[in-house]
Amino acid sequence: KAGVTQTPRYLIKTRGQQVTLSCSPISGHRSVSWYQQTPGQGLQFLFEYFSETQRNKGNFPGRFSGRQFSNSRSEMNVSTLELGDSALYLCASSPRQESINTEAFFGQGTRLTVV
Amino acid sequence: GDSVTQMEGPVTLSEEAFLTINCTYTATGYPSLFWYVQYPGEGLQLLLKATKADDKGSNKGFEATYRKETTSFHLEKGSVQVSDSAVYFCALRGAAGNKLTFGGGTRVLVKP
Numbered sequence: 001k002a003g004v005t006q007t008p009r010y011l012i013k014t015r016g017q018q019v020t021l022s023c024s025p026i027s028g029h030r031s032v033s034w035y036q037q038t039p040g041q042g043l044q045f046l047f048e049y050f051s052e053t054q055r056n057k058g059n060f061p062g063r064f065s066g067r068q069f070s071n072s073r074s075e076m077n078v079s080t081l082e083l084g085d086s087a088l089y090l091c092a093s094s095p096r097q098e099s100i101n102t103e104a105f106f107g108q109g110t111r112l113t114v115v
Numbered sequence: 116g117d118s119v120t121q122m123e124g125p126v127t128l129s130e131e132a133f134l135t136i137n138c139t140y141t142a143t144g145y146p147s148l149f150w151y152v153q154y155p156g157e158g159l160q161l162l163l164k165a166t167k168a169d170d171k172g173s174n175k176g177f178e179a180t181y182r183k184e185t186t187s188f189h190l191e192k193g194s195v196q197v198s199d200s201a202v203y204f205c206a207l208r209g210a211a212g213n214k215l216t217f218g219g220g221t222r223v224l225v226k227p
Contacts, residue, residue: 004158006158033214033215035215042217042218042219042220043204043206043215043217043220045214045215045216048213048214055213056213056214058214090158090159092159092215100146100147100166100208100209100210100211101147101166101208102208103149103161103164104161104215105161106151106158106159106160107158108156108157108158109157109158
């Protein structure tokens with residue numbers, strides 16, 4: 001069974017631009033979550049999508065948004081990029097809407113560098 | 116809110132040494148606890164988990180026991196290998212279940 005696939009793996013953007021990252025969950029998984037990993041802040045939750053609906057959102061500005069399609073694939077978008085948005089963005093998939101016992105399976109991440 | 120504290124690294128060990136990484140947490144109710152491992156240039160891999168007090172999670176020689184009384188979930192391995200060099204993250208999923216809260220990560224370097 002294929003794992004979580006994130007594309008692209010690496011991305012370089014200029015301040016002020018916008019970027020879209022893609023995540024394909026494990027086949028049959030319906031929940032997708034996004035996390036930002038930086039050296040300073042560590043791993044922080046961005047949002048969770050289940051059945052094409054955003055179920056939960058972390059403490060990030062409105063420049064960060066996402067969506068989920070009917071095939072459970074998800075995209076996240078960051079508009080008006082800032083230098084501080086440089087990070088590894090990780091996507092995780094779960095079979096169902098996340099609950100206390102849910103295991104999350106992570107992709108390899110997209111490394112975004114803002115210059 | 117929920118939080119996870121783990122020992123800062125790097126932890127440098129020789130092959131076949133004993134590894135312990137301390138992890139303590141703060142959460143309301145009874146969270147589920149996880150250890151994830153991140154190899155260089157990779158995403159996170161689930162190493163083990165425990166969902167209730169006194170549960171022991173184990174995988175690939177690693178073990179961790181859910182200690183409710185000390186709010187801890189320390190990771191141990193009896194004999195490390197060079198291939199265990201990675202960053203280890205302790206995490207919890209609280210009663211709301213809606214997100215993972217991670218510790219800051221502990222880098223482990225195993226030398227031959």
